[in-house]
């Protein structure tokens with residue numbers, strides 16, 4: 001009875017909804033009320049989660065009714081790790097990673113030329129990346145062996161792009177290519193001598209072909225290429241936000257610079273920011289942040305601040321991730337401790353460089369700023385677990401939610417050390433799908449058991465949250481599409497479905513857990529679980545409808561599921577036609 005009156009009361013105060021979704025299979029990610037049929041939204045909040053019956057009282061003359069036709073309804077996805085600015089460049093610019101032939105090369109250049117404003121340089125490229133990757137599971141060996149990668153020529157593009165400038169690089173950043181105009185701007189002509197440390201390839205008549213190599217190329221062009229204009233970057237940002245809407249990403253944590261943050265504020269003021277942003281500063285900016293009163297959870301529901309970022313080791317791709325034991329394919333190599341953390345602000349006198357990180361981390365933590373530190377190798381992750389213990393010792397127990405960024409390879413002995421510390425494992429599951437091809441060659445079978453240990457991390461008491469790490473490296477793309485992350489976590493297979501039973505299948509997690517990691521847990525990671533991350537009354541109305549029931553389909557099909565509707569901040573921002 002009491003519940004009934006409460007319900008009546010909630011209708012009275014909530015009133016007519018702006019949007020109602022009915023006939024849905026709603027998976028709320030709210031443990032106390034996991035499933036529903038219908039949702040009511042008013043302004044930018046969820047005002048009711050119930051059945052097709054209870055939703056009736058929220059429908060008025062002006063309510064937009066969305067019939068979900070039985071489809072799965074979820075909270076909007078929250079990507080825990082996006083390099084937004086680089087994603088802009090890859091998504092809107094020239095991405096040639098999968099290109100190594102003349103025809104597609106020309107087509108790709110043409111399409112970028114057509115969508116770029118006049119005067120904007122075409123850069124990027126990374127041609128032949130997949131050509132190299134296909135050669136050998138380990139990559140490096142194949143690269144050494146192969147000599148005849150695809151070579152662009154000025155003739156392919158000079159007429160096509162008119163007086164635009166183009167300067168791009170091969171995937172390994174050893175060979176570069178410039179069109180006629182870019183060569184001219186760089187002072188490289190038929191008669192000019194080669195600039196210092198640049199080898200200019202020439203045809204029989206001495207005309208530059210566009211191909212350049214040598215250690216001086218990047219610097220030389222770096223001084224010529226104008227920085228992308230504000231207008232260009234705003235345009236690019238809107239294009240990527242549009243992509244986010246298509247994928248149902250309504251929140252993301254950005255790793256880019258402060259310029260990008262300014263763009264987000266600008267877009268918000270224009271009413272064009274269609275994803276909530278969590279934006280991190282650098283660890284050595286903690287003092288400035290503290291001065292302005294920016295601590296964990298600072299900012300507002302559109303742009304959240306209060307977190308700093310730092311790095312302690314390198315990456316798997318070039319064997320710089322730091323391990324307790326040497327790499328299996330190179331027994332002299334342990335990987336590196338990030339050598340130069342902040343050389344321009346080395347306040348630490350005689351301290352070694354790791355403690356420089358720790359010195360700043362202790363300060364930031366004492367100012368209640370949230371820390372996030374990149375760690376890939378098992379020793380790097382182990383070091384940070386030690387560091388968290390010391391943070392607790394020095395600054396006391398508190399709701400710090402230390403973010404272990406990537407948490408890629410963990411020594412099984414370290415799992416028990418996560419318990420009770422509220423450590424956030426900021427994981428990007430698609431890395432597993434991509435890296436499993438060569439992981440065992442690098443670190444051996446035994447250590448690979450601790451690689452991308454989704455299940456073990458989850459059970460250890462860490463708060464596992466998910467994201468993409470878009471756009472990826474020069475060897476592989478990490479797509480924004482959350483379905484690929486869910487797929488990776490649930491199957492531990494490559495996109496081709498190998499191995500059949502999954503790579504170290506004990507480390508798989510369930511689809512329900514994976515969805516929670518990509519929604520509620522990512523919200524928790526930025527201290528926002530009370531306002532978003534689940535479909536609950538009073539939370540922000542960020543909701544997606546997807547094409548198939550992820551909870552029931554064969555997991556191998558998860559990667560092909562599409563978002564059909566995205567609602568952000570109470571408005572439909574994407575509708576698949």
Ligand SMILES: [Zn+2]
Nearest residue numbers: 081083255469
């Ligand atoms: Zn990253």
